[in-house]
Amino acid sequence: MSPAQHRHVPDHLSATLSALADPNRRAILARLAQGPAPVGSLAAPLGLSLPATSKHLTVLERAGLVSRHRRAQWRDCRLEAAPLRELAGWLQTYRRFWDDSMERLHAYLEQLQSQPDPAAGDQKHPGR
Amino acid sequence: MSPAQHRHVPDHLSATLSALADPNRRAILARLAQGPAPVGSLAAPLGLSLPATSKHLTVLERAGLVSRHRRAQWRDCRLEAAPLRELAGWLQTYRRFWDDSMERLHAYLEQLQSQPDPAAGDQKHPGR
DNA sequence: CCTATATTTAACCTATTAGTTATTTAACCT
DNA sequence: AGGTTAAATAACTAATAGGTTAAATATAGG
Numbered sequence: 001m002s003p004a005q006h007r008h009v010p011d012h013l014s015a016t017l018s019a020l021a022d023p024n025r026r027a028i029l030a031r032l033a034q035g036p037a038p039v040g041s042l043a044a045p046l047g048l049s050l051p052a053t054s055k056h057l058t059v060l061e062r063a064g065l066v067s068r069h070r071r072a073q074w075r076d077c078r079l080e081a082a083p084l085r086e087l088a089g090w091l092q093t094y095r096r097f098w099d100d101s102m103e104r105l106h107a108y109l110e111q112l113q114s115q116p117d118p119a120a121g122d123q124k125h126p127g128r
Numbered sequence: 129m130s131p132a133q134h135r136h137v138p139d140h141l142s143a144t145l146s147a148l149a150d151p152n153r154r155a156i157l158a159r160l161a162q163g164p165a166p167v168g169s170l171a172a173p174l175g176l177s178l179p180a181t182s183k184h185l186t187v188l189e190r191a192g193l194v195s196r197h198r199r200a201q202w203r204d205c206r207l208e209a210a211p212l213r214e215l216a217g218w219l220q221t222y223r224r225f226w227d228d229s230m231e232r233l234h235a236y237l238e239q240l241q242s243q244p245d246p247a248a249g250d251q252k253h254p255g256r
Numbered sequence: 257c258c259t260a261t262a263t264t265t266a267a268c269c270t271a272t273t274a275g276t277t278a279t280t281t282a283a284c285c286t
Numbered sequence: 287a288g289g290t291t292a293a294a295t296a297a298c299t300a301a302t303a304g305g306t307t308a309a310a311t312a313t314a315g316g
Contacts, residue, residue: 011151018149021142022304033222039263052305054264059303073262073313081225088223091216094161097209098216150274167293180275182294187273201283201292258316265310273302280295286288 012064013090016083019063024048025056029079032066038074140192141218144211147191152176153184157207160194166202 019025028042043053057077060066064083068075096105147153156170171181185205188194192211196203224233 013154014149014151017145018303021146021149023139023142024304026141029222033225040261049306050263051265051307055304058264070312073260075263079222079225081222084219084222085226088216088219088226091212091219094157094207094209094212095216097161097207098213146273152274168291177276178293179277179295183274186294196293198282201290203293259314260316261312261314263311263313266308267306268308269304269306271303271305274300276297276299278296278298280293282292282294284289284291286290 012083012086015063016065016087019059019065019083020087022056022059024052025060028053028056028060028077029065032077032079036076036078038071038076039068040074042077140211140214143191144193144215147187147193147211148215150184150187152180153188156181156184156188156205157193160205160207164204164206166199166204167196168202170205 020029024046027046031037031042031045039050039053039057042048042057043050046053048056057066057068061068064080066077067080068077070076148157152174155174159165159170159173167178167181167185170176170185171178174181176184185194185196189196192208194205195208196205198204
């Protein structure tokens with residue numbers, strides 16, 4: 001058989017998360033959180049070359065996390081938070097797993113079901 | 129010169145984010161959010177092979193997002209939320225950028241400084 | 257118009273990722 | 287012991303990611 005075509009258009013969340021997965025890119029965002037900045041001033045403190053920085057910015061831009069605007073010969077980069085909000089929304093659905101009070105509630109609700117969760121397949125003998 | 133050694137031990141947050149960046153892995157977490165499950169029952173509904181699933185689980189495990197426990201010949205996977213909490217904490221520092229009321233406060237605080245943010249270098253002529 | 261400055265783009269390299277198939281390991285059940 | 291089921295590991299592959307150096311592009315300014 002042909003060696004598997006596993007190519008997708010990545011969704012928003014995946015783009016956001018993989019953009020954020022790089023520490024240099026998070027450092028760029030941290031810097032931009034204190035106000036817009038041109039590319040060069042982002043590169044220097046991170047010990048990154050200009051081309052590397054530019055690429056990181058492209059990744060961040062494609063994830064919607066920054067926008068760039070020409071301003072004379074510079075290009076001002078600005079933090080765009082919408083994807084972060086989206087991420088926070090996604091994360092929210094897991095909040096009960098680390099929030100103690102919610103965790104207790106959840107445990108209670110699970111216990112209410114009495115059954116070991118029929119939808120989950122975590123019985124003694126899980127369905128094949 | 130040798131072609132640049134950019135090898136790091138990735139930090140927690142990077143490991144968490146890159147683990148979460150894959151939609152299949154997020155689907156696994158979503159499934160585990162409804163209770164622990166053996167590997168096979170995770171693979172099937174995602175159309176993933178067992179080896180692929182096992183690898184995803186290894187990635188999630190190394191990020192601390194799941195744990196696996198032998199249970200007869202099965203291996204029960206359980207969601208571990210600590211890294212998600214850590215992520216939520218990190219995200220929290222950006223909350224003011226999407227939360228309207230906070231945003232207004234932030235704008236006000238920035239305006240208090242009167243100066244266009246000396247630490248930021250976003251003046252007319254940014255430092256080299 | 258020419259030159260300096262700021263940034264992007266191109267071409268290339270290496271490591272990592274996500275998948276594959278085939279083989280092992282582990283535990284259960286006669 | 288032998289067979290079956292569950293999962294992991296090995297070996298391989300194609301695509302992606304993050305970096306490099308060198309060349310191109312865009313704007314400002316004498």
